[in-house]
Every structure is written in C-alpha cells, then in structure tokens.
Amino acid sequence: MKPTLRRRHLMMLAALALAPAAFAQSSNTPLRVILPVSAGSGVDAIVRAAQNALSQATSQPVVIENLPGAGGITGTQAIVKAAPDGNTIGFVSNNHAVNPSVFKNMPYDGLRDLTPISVVGETPFVLVVHPTHVPARTAKELQAFLQSRPGKTNYASSGNGTIIHLAAAMFAEAAKVDSRHIPYKGTGPMITDLIGGQVDWGVVAVPAVLGHLQSGALRAIGVMGRQRIAALPDLPTIAEQGFPEVEVAGWFAAVAPAKLPQHQLQRLHSAIVTAFNDPAVQAAMARQNNLIQPTSPQAARAFMEAEQARYARLVKQAHITLD
Structure with a gap:
C-alpha cells in the first residue's frame, strides 16, 4: 500500500473508532427546558412529571430552568435567543398568546421567533x-x-x-x-x-x-372548557348552561427557537409525544386533572395563531392595557 493511501486508510479507521465516542458525547448533551414560570406552578409541575420520560425519549439528560418574570416574557425571550440546534426547548401557555395584546413593547414576535412543536394538553x-x-x-x-x-x-x-x-x-x-x-x-x-x-x-x-x-x-x-372533567363529572360547562362563546382552558405548548431544522423538529415532536404518553406520566397528568392530547407542529402553529387573535379581541373588549 502506498504511503498516502495507507495514511488515508489509517485515518478512516481512526474516524470509525472514534464514531461511537462522538455519538455518546452527543447523546450526553443536555436538553435545556426553559419554563417562563416559577417553580411549583402548574406548567412547572406538568413538565417535571414528564422529565424522566422525556430524558428517556431523547436519550439526553433533561435540565429544567425556571425563568419567571414579566408575564412569561423573560423566560420566553431566553428560548427565542437560544441556538436552534435541538438542545433547547421551552413550554409556554395562554399568556404567551395574551402578551402581545396587553404589553405595548414586546421584545420578540411570539409566532415568528419560535418554532411550535406541539400543544401538549390543557388544564381545565x-x-x-x-x-x-x-x-x-x-x-x-x-x-x-x-x-x-x-x-x-x-x-x-x-x-x-x-x-x-x-x-x-x-x-x-x-x-x-x-x-x-x-x-x-x-x-x-x-x-x-x-x-x-x-x-x-x-x-x-x-x-x-x-x-x-x-x-x-x-x-x-x-x-370553562369545552367538555366536562372526570374530577367533577356532574358539573356542566358554562357553554352548556347557555353561554356557548365562553370556552377557555389553560393550555401548554412545547416550543423551540425559530429556524429549527426539520429533522430536529421531528425528533423533538416524537420525543414529546412519547414522553407524555408514558403510563407513569399519564397517571401523573390524571392526578393533576390535566388533559393530554399532543398536536402536530402544524396544528400547534395554527392553534397559537388563532388564540392570539382571539385574546386580542377580548383584551380590546375588556380595555386591558399594561406598560
């Protein structure tokens, strides 16, 4: 074997030998989960109940970071600014769709500057x-x-x-x-x-x-939601009682920074669906009276756009403004 070809052959063998180690290093990269809420809040309890299952589904350690403040703007801004490499996600809720209508100066666009992954479920x-x-x-x-x-x-x-x-x-x-x-x-x-x-x-x-x-x-x-709940089976909805326009629940959605590559979006969506369908997580969600129905990324974007428009109308009707 010629010296040049031999060197190339040895380099290829070295690369193949290092490949498993590189893969292991990649799988050990933590998944940073940013929550724009305080520890102990509803969304925090939901995500922590799914933390171990999400770690198993992604083959990554999951690190939860609470960044409350300014109605969720502080933490959401951290998600927006993160690298779109699939190693940072966040969970937002209704206030994410409300904020553009009540705050005069938003530091980001809640639809353009994020990648919706899934509206995971709701709290009645x-x-x-x-x-x-x-x-x-x-x-x-x-x-x-x-x-x-x-x-x-x-x-x-x-x-x-x-x-x-x-x-x-x-x-x-x-x-x-x-x-x-x-x-x-x-x-x-x-x-x-x-x-x-x-x-x-x-x-x-x-x-x-x-x-x-x-x-x-x-x-x-x-x-207040569209259906009765197991914890209070005999309690009708407000809509059932003659107010069909009154329908609201506390939804929570997984998001990532904008420009997330499609393969990362698919990976994260699959992991979130798998994690929240884990039997132990399902049991925890039932105890918390949460309804889990993960949507597709496309459905999540459409839902969040519709929610932002709906709350804009309600904020205007209620004359709500914040500095």
Missing part, C-alpha cells in the same frame, strides 16, 4: 363563587345575581392581564354583567380571599381549587 378552569356571599348554583343564576347588583360585586384574578383575568372577563362580557376586577399577585392570595369572602367570584385552574370545592369552602358554577 372552573368558575367558582363564595358559597354564602353568592347564592347562585348555575351560570344563569350567577348572571341574574350579578345583574341585580351592578358595580357592587367583584371578581378575583391572579393578576391584571393574565389568562385567569381574561377568562373571568369573558364570562362577564357574555353575561353582560358589571362586576369589578380585583387583581392579586398570584393564584394563592386570590384563592385565600375567595374563601375568606373578600371577593365574590373568579375563575381558577381545577388542580388549585379542587380540595376547596370538595370541602365546601367554594362552590363551582361550571367548567
């Missing part, structure tokens, strides 16, 4: 009332009660411009009632004052309030 919302201050047991009775006291009742939210705020405003608009909005700094203080009677009614995620409904501390009027 329920409209609740203080059981002694509000005698209503149905949506129509609540409408009549509120209409009889224009400007004298109030409803709670977890913050101005949040999806909880918009969900309650959606019912108030549909029911044509005048009820004052009382924003809180988070769901915990909101629920505390609902139970204490400082506020009359509000909309909240089912996992956060189920125990209080079962104890009688709060009364459920109806499910």
